[in-house]
Structure formats: C-alpha cells, structure tokens
Amino acid sequence: MASVETRETTYLTAIREALQEEMRADETVFMLGEDIGVYGGAFKVTEGFLEEFGPDRVIDTPISEAAIVGAAIGAAHMGLKPVAEMQFIDFIAPAFDMIVNFAAKSRYRTGIGAGLVIRGPCGAGARSGPFHSQSVESYFANVPGLKMVAPARAYDAKGLLRASIRDPDPVLFFEHKFLYRRIKEELPTEGEVLVPLGEARTHRPGNDLTIVTYGAMVFKSADAADRVAAEDGSEVEVIDLRTLRPLDTKTIVESVRRTGRLLIVHEAPRFGGFAGEITAQVCEEAFEWLDAPIRRVTAIDTPVPYAPTLEDYYLPGEEDIVSAARWLLAY
Amino acid sequence: MQVTRERRSLARGSGISPYQDGHLKTLDRRDMRSLYRLLWLTRALEERLEIIFKQGQVVGGLYRSLGQEATAVGCGYALSAGDWIAPSIRDLGALLARGIEPHDILRQYTARGTSLCAGKDNTNHFTVPELGILGPISPLGTQLCVLNGVALSFRTRREPRVCFTFQGDGASRTGTSHEGLAMAAALNLPIVVVLQHNRWSFGTPSTAEAAVENWADVAGAYGVPAVTVDGNDVLQVYDAAAQAIARARAGDGMTIIVSETYRMLGHAQHDAQRYVPDEELIAWRDHDPIRSFETYLVEFGFESETSLAEVRAEVAAALDVATDEVLAEPYPAPGEARSRVYGNAELDAAIPWTRGEVPGYEGLVTARPSATRGTTRQSQGA
Numbered sequence: 001m002a003s004v005e006t007r008e009t010t011y012l013t014a015i016r017e018a019l020q021e022e023m024r025a026d027e028t029v030f031m032l033g034e035d036i037g038v039y040g041g042a043f044k045v046t047e048g049f050l051e052e053f054g055p056d057r058v059i060d061t062p063i064s065e066a067a068i069v070g071a072a073i074g075a076a077h078m079g080l081k082p083v084a085e086m087q088f089i090d091f092i093a094p095a096f097d098m099i100v101n102f103a104a105k106s107r108y109r110t111g112i113g114a115g116l117v118i119r120g121p122c123g124a125g126a127r128s129g130p131f132h133s134q135s136v137e138s139y140f141a142n143v144p145g146l147k148m149v150a151p152a153r154a155y156d157a158k159g160l161l162r163a164s165i166r167d168p169d170p171v172l173f174f175e176h177k178f179l180y181r182r183i184k185e186e187l188p189t190e191g192e193v194l195v196p197l198g199e200a201r202t203h204r205p206g207n208d209l210t211i212v213t214y215g216a217m218v219f220k221s222a223d224a225a226d227r228v229a230a231e232d233g234s235e236v237e238v239i240d241l242r243t244l245r246p247l248d249t250k251t252i253v254e255s256v257r258r259t260g261r262l263l264i265v266h267e268a269p270r271f272g273g274f275a276g277e278i279t280a281q282v283c284e285e286a287f288e289w290l291d292a293p294i295r296r297v298t299a300i301d302t303p304v305p306y307a308p309t310l311e312d313y314y315l316p317g318e319e320d321i322v323s324a325a326r327w328l329l330a331y
Numbered sequence: 332m333q334v335t336r337e338r339r340s341l342a343r344g345s346g347i348s349p350y351q352d353g354h355l356k357t358l359d360r361r362d363m364r365s366l367y368r369l370l371w372l373t374r375a376l377e378e379r380l381e382i383i384f385k386q387g388q389v390v391g392g393l394y395r396s397l398g399q400e401a402t403a404v405g406c407g408y409a410l411s412a413g414d415w416i417a418p419s420i421r422d423l424g425a426l427l428a429r430g431i432e433p434h435d436i437l438r439q440y441t442a443r444g445t446s447l448c449a450g451k452d453n454t455n456h457f458t459v460p461e462l463g464i465l466g467p468i469s470p471l472g473t474q475l476c477v478l479n480g481v482a483l484s485f486r487t488r489r490e491p492r493v494c495f496t497f498q499g500d501g502a503s504r505t506g507t508s509h510e511g512l513a514m515a516a517a518l519n520l521p522i523v524v525v526l527q528h529n530r531w532s533f534g535t536p537s538t539a540e541a542a543v544e545n546w547a548d549v550a551g552a553y554g555v556p557a558v559t560v561d562g563n564d565v566l567q568v569y570d571a572a573a574q575a576i577a578r579a580r581a582g583d584g585m586t587i588i589v590s591e592t593y594r595m596l597g598h599a600q601h602d603a604q605r606y607v608p609d610e611e612l613i614a615w616r617d618h619d620p621i622r623s624f625e626t627y628l629v630e631f632g633f634e635s636e637t638s639l640a641e642v643r644a645e646v647a648a649a650l651d652v653a654t655d656e657v658l659a660e661p662y663p664a665p666g667e668a669r670s671r672v673y674g675n676a677e678l679d680a681a682i683p684w685t686r687g688e689v690p691g692y693e694g695l696v697t698a699r700p701s702a703t704r705g706t707t708r709q710s711q712g713a
C-alpha cells in the first residue's frame with residue numbers, strides 16, 4: 001500500500017480545515033457568529049476566512065445568539081448550509097428557544113428541515129469559570145430532531161464537522177476547548193477526511209471492562225486504562241462515542257456483552273447526564289451479561305468553579321477513573 | 332386612539348377619494364374586488380371555523396382576527412411572487428392573499444392528515460416555500476429571527492426579493508423579537524415588519540406591558556424608519572406596505588409599519604374578553620375594516636350593494652363545499668407520529684417504541700449468557 005502523506009494537525013486546525021474545505025467545495029456553506037470575521041474568532045478558528053470567502057459568507061453578527069441561530073434556520077430553509085458559531089458553547093442558552101422549538105421541530109411540523117451546524121467550544125479545564133466551561137449536551141438530550149457531536153481526536157473533529165455540514169438536520173457540534181491546541185495528530189494531506197455521524201469508535205481495545213466516554217475524557221480514560229493494564233494486568237476497552245445523538249447503542253452493547261462490566265465517564269454533571277441514558281439502555285439490552293453494577297464517573301453536581309483547586313476537584317480525574325475501574329474489576 | 336379617529340374620517344371621505352397618488356394609483360377595479368373578496372373570505376372563513384368549533388370539529392383552540400382583517404389583507408396583497416411572508420396568528424388574510432386556500436386552513440384546524448402540517452401542528456404553523464410562507468411557532472418573536480435568514484439568502488444571492496412579517500404589540504416585547512429586529516437592521520436586510528398595535532395581548536392591555544405611547548418610536552432604537560397607518564383601512568395599509576416593500580427591494584433596509592387596530596374578540600375562542608371595557612369595543616365596532624371599505628367601494632363607484640352581496644354569496648358557497656370536503660377527510664394514521672423527525676428515514680425507523688418493548692439489535696448475540704456468568708460475583712460475595 002502506498003504511504004499516505006500526512007501533516008501534523010491540531011484539533012483546532014482540523015476544525016478550521018474542515019470549514020475551509022467545505023466552504024471551498026460548496027458555495028452554499030457560510031458562517032455567521034460573533035467576531036468570526038474581522039477578528040477571526042475568539043479562538044482564531046476562522047482566521048483569514050473573511051479575506052478568503054468575503055463578507056457574504058463570513059458574517060459578523062450582533063451579540064444575539066437567538067438571532068444567529070434563527071438566521072441559520074431561515075437560510076437553511078432556503079437551501080444554504082449555515083455554520084453558526086457560539087463564541088463559547090455556554091452562550092447557546094439564549095438560543096435555546098430557537099434550537100429546541102424552531103430548528104429541532106421544523107421538519108416534523110412542516111416537512112421543511114433545518115440542516116445547519118451550531119458549533120462552539122465546550123468543556124472545562126481551562127480555568128474559565130462558570131460561563132466559559134460548561135458541557136451542555138444534556139440540556140439538549142431530550143429534544144428529538146437534534147443531532148449532537150463531541151469529537152475527541154483531530155481526525156474525528158475534521159471528519160465529523162464535514163459530515164455535520166452535509167447533514168440534513170440541525171447538528172450541535174461540541175468542540176472541547178481544552179483539546180484545541182493540545183491534541184496533535186498526523187492527518188492525511190490529500191483525500192477527504194469524512195466520518196459519518198452516529199458511529200462510536202474503539203479508542204483502546206480490551207476484554208475486562210468497558211469504559212464509554214467522549215470528548216476530553218477519552219484521553220483521561222485511556223490514560224487510566226493504561227495504568228490499570230500496567231499495574232493490574234487488566235485490559236480495559238475505551239469507547240469514544242464521537243456522536244451523542246444518534247447514540248451508537250449497538251457498539252456499546254456489543255462491548256458490554258463481551259466485558260460484562262461498564263463504567264461511563266463524562267465531564268458534564270452527573271444528574272440527568274448522558275451516563276444515565278446509557279445505563280438505562282445497557283440495562284435493557286445487556287442486563288443478563290452484566291457481572292457488576294454499572295458505574296459513573298462524572299463531574300460533581302455543581303456549576304463549574306473557577307479557582308484551579310476547585311475546578312480540579314470538580315472534574316473527573318485519572319485517579320477517579322482508575323479507582324472506579326478497579327472497583328468494577330474486583331466486583 | 333386620537334390619531335386613529337382622525338384617520339377614520341379620512342377613509343369615510345366626503346366624496347373625494349383620499350387615494351389619488353402613490354402606489355394606490357396602480358390599483359384598478361379588479362384589485363378592489365380582490366381586496367374585498369379577501370377581506371370577506373377572511374371573516375367568513377373564521378366564522379365558519381367558529382361554527383365547526385362549536386360543533387366540536389376543531390382540534391384545540393381557535394384564534395380569530397376579527398377587526399384586524401384589513402392589515403393582513405392589505406399587506407399580503409402588496410407582496411409579489413417570490414417574496415416571503417411570516418404571518419402571526421391573526422394574519423389569516425395575508426395567507427389567503429398569498430394563495431392559501433380555505434381547505435388548507437380548515438384542514439389545519441381539524442388536524443387532518445391532509446393538512447399542510449400533516450396533522451403534526453395546528454393553526455397557521457405551516458411553512459410553504461412555493462408560496463413564500465414561513466409559519467410561526469408559539470414562542471413569539473422567534474419567527475422574525477428565522478425570517479432574517481430567508482432575507483439573508485436573498486441578499487447573498489443578490490435576488491431582489493423581500494420578506495414581510497407581523498408582530499402584535501405583545502409579541503414585540505419578547506427577547507427574540509428585539510434580537511431579530513436588531514439583527515435585521517444591523518445587516519440591512521430586506522424586511523418589512525408590521526407592528527400590530529391591537530391593544531391587547533391575551534388578557535393584558537398594551538399600556539400595561541409597554542411604556543410606549545407612540546409605537547412608531549420603537550423603530551428609533553433599531554435605527555430604522557417607521558410609519559403609522561390606520562390598520563383598519565385596507566388601502567392605507569396597502570399603500571404603506573407597498574412603499575416599505577419597494578424600499579426594502581431597493582436595498583434600503585427594514586421599515587416598521589405600525590398598524591393602529593383593535594382585537595375585537597378574546598385571545599382565542601375560550602376567552603370571553605370580560606376584561607375589555609364595553610365602550611372600547613363599541614367605539615372600535617364603528618370602525619369595522621370591512622364595513623368602511625364597503626362604504627368606500629360603493630361611494631366611489633367601484634361596487635354596488637348588489638355586486639358586494641354577490642361576492643359574499645360566492646364566498647359562502649365556496650366555504651360550504653370546502654367544509655364538507657375537509658370534514659370527510661381522515662385524521663393521520665397513528666404511526667405517522669414517528670415519521671420525518673430526521674432527514675434520514677432510517678433514523679426515524681430506529682426511534683424506539685417506548686411502551687416496554689426492547690428493540691434488540693440485529694447481528695448481536697441474542698442468547699443469554701451461560702450460567703457460569705455471574706459466578707465471579709457469587710464467589711466474591713461468599
């Protein structure tokens with residue numbers, strides 16, 4: 001097999017490239033959001049976009065998240081493919097009405113879909129306090145019609161963003177800000193990187209315990225699994241969900257039926273989090289295969305605090321995952 | 332209300348038509364007939380809906396536009412093919428002007444499977460791209476935000492098309508309304524917004540929900556021009572709408588038209604509007620938009636009492652047929668509840684049935700694990 005030429009690409013650059021490539025290939029793709037044009041985006045994801053694509057396709061808007069998402073819906077109705085940026089995903093809250101009542105229900109009510117992407121930086125660990133650190137997926141988990149993506153690797157960030165732009169439904173695309181510049185991978189320089197929505201991936205294979213996770217917690221879980229392997233000799237499988245809705249229940253259930261033990265790790269608070277839904281589905285699909293109770297390692301049920309000591313206490317750590325994994329393996 | 336009283340006397344006139352210039356010059360006898368038919372059709376269709384509501388045929392609530400028909404009709408009639416309109420709940424006349432049929436409205440209110448929303452949503456919540464109609468949803472103000480995107484697509488494609496929408500004075504108080512207006516103005520979008528000062532939002536008077544005396548003043552906050560019209564005068568409304576549309580089409584941006592009007596009935600059929608002072612209703616009843624237009628048409632020789640009666644009879648006959656036909660149509664099949672949630676049919680098909688059945692996944696081992704499973708736990712527990 002001929003070797004594929006690659007280039008070191010950060011998670012952030014992968015997102016930028018996905019946007020650029022889709023915009024170059026399809027003139028109906030455009031972006032709107034706060035400070036994305038002249039300034040180039042708060043995290044510089046869209047630096048140079050205004051110059052390349054012009055003001056019709058890179059639109060600086062007022063600080064009006066509801067109006068941003070609303071305009072994206074209307075443009076989608078007219079056959080354009082909007083990518084709306086939330087400067088921080090926390091600011092998706094003012095657009096909640098537009099997303100859950102308008103975008104998510106549009107196809108169902110009227111037959112006219114709203115194929116759009118709402119993307120923005122989520123997640124804690126960057127010492128940014130209660131309003132620049134949240135994980136918002138559970139707010140939207142109970143809304144049929146929406147799709148949700150939370151990539152961990154640069155490859156998936158690129159491939160899933162491209163697929164999201166091409167998707168016929170509203171997609172919430174959660175970029176973990178802690179990964180933006182910390183994750184670097186060799187990505188192919190030629191050929192299309194495209195990852196379909198709705199498919200989880202096995203980040204690390206194993207037969208003794210399944211960890212289901214997503215976003216930045218994929219790497220913490222993998223580190224924990226490596227430690228358990230090195231110190232205890234047990235092989236922990238780490239499944240990176242990649243897409244949260246539609247949820248790839250099949251991959252989760254297959255793994256749990258093989259390992260008999262399940263640990264779910266996420267950064268969002270525990271109560272009403274994705275772990276609860278995954279637990280219920282596994283109980284329905286694989287109860288007889290379980291050799292231990294299902295356990296969750298999540299953030300604590302508080303807002304995201306600011307001080308380093310507080311935030312570290314808030315977030316699930318590698319030690320928490322190792323300890324829960326050992327408990328399950330010993331059960 | 333002082334302003335409105337003065338304008339009212341204009342419409343009645345004294346033998347001299349006040350409509351000699353502007354866009355009204357382009358209206359001929361046929362247009363006058365069309366406007367009258369639309370006004371009457373709006374009222375007669377709503378009356379028909381009220382009858383079948385009382386018979387228990389309407390599913391859910393019924394919202395009427397009695398007293399406000401002229402604003403909706405005048406605006407709807409001013410738009411061209413290719414333009415888009417986003418009506419509020421009391422703008423039935425605008426939809427009829429855009430080509431929506433009485434059948435469509437009857438089907439919506441009776442939740443028929445044949446309805447534009449396929450029985451999945453009610454009232455006028457339909458979106459019909461072929462007719463340039465963007466439906467509202469119940470949280471008010473959101474529709475304007477979405478219409479901005481439609482207007483944005485016109486601007487991006489350099490198409491000389493215009494968007495038009497309506498808000499009640501109540502709806503104009505929502506956050507999304509303010510955001511939508513601010514963005515439309517900031518991006519100089521080709522939009523016309525009719526602010527219907529109809530005095531009541533459900534059971535609250537506009538004086539209690541806004542410290543606004545002159546509603547045209549609100550336009551100043553967005554940096555756009557506003558014009559105030561007698562909303563019960565269909566020709567005055569048409570003229571203002573046509574001017575604002577021409578301005579938007581020329582690329583000069585948004586205009587707010589304040590329509591001074593009055594909601595003659597309660598919020599919905601269940602609301603007997605006992606909170607409304609009698610003298611207010613009586614005063615506005617004297618300024619009925621249809622009766623004053625009839626007077627105008629006869630006074631200036633466009634119609635006779637007989638020809639107007641013929642129009643009304645023709646409308647009644649059409650509504651008889653439409654009502655009979657629609658009521659004979661079925662509700663949607665129950666299983667349709669799970670269709671078109673997603674753009675991929677396989678995702679709709681995968682929506683789990685939630686009444687206790689476990690779907691199971693094809694390709695998975697379906698046999699239960701052997702009895703040895705669980706022994707770890709037993710041995711550890713022992």
